[in-house]
Amino acid sequence: MNMTFNQLWQIGTIWLLTLNTAYAEALKDPTQPPLAFYNQAHSIDGSGLLDGPVLQSIILGANYHAAIINGQKVMLGKKYDGATLIRLNEREAVLRNPDNTLKILTMEYSIQKKILPPNDQANLAKKSSQLKQK
Template structure:
């Protein structure tokens, strides 16, 4: 019985140490927030939010600054805005900012099982 109590107490003492190594799934992506410990160096502006109202001009939140479609962000002008990207034009050319940087979509096709109906009618 004493061994069980000692084992359980030592396990309870180790759990907080193990919990510190877990990453927070709700933490913003690296580089988006300055308080993230593993933040990568961000070399340019960061698209943080996109607001597209039913009436009025769309607005992007870039680097903490609200920029309307056609307005300037530094030396660049916001020329296109969708739900997922902002396109800036400036002296260095065209720059695309993605709302979800580092995430790439790939098309996945499911294999067709043998003997399964093809969906084409004869």
């Protein structure tokens, strides 16, 4: 049985393609938070896993209000796991459960924003420019 170069090339190509797929790993979604995000020490049941929904992001625009809860985009007024998203601001999302109880999800920021009065802002800018000149 004599094989031509094209036949050998096709068999080799198919073999290489199947070899690569056999060793391929499932890719993780890079936009999802790391598993450590869910393994917090302050879980309710002590298992290390957070109980209930986790607020990951808040999107506020002129005509667009949404929250990312456990990786799912939820528009204001729409439902997440049976609860309706009824209120959003920069730090929290409020869900109303079917039994009319509220669940408040908050964003935990490690950096706190401090707003300076106008006089302090001017002094800070002056000090900053003086340091740059030195």
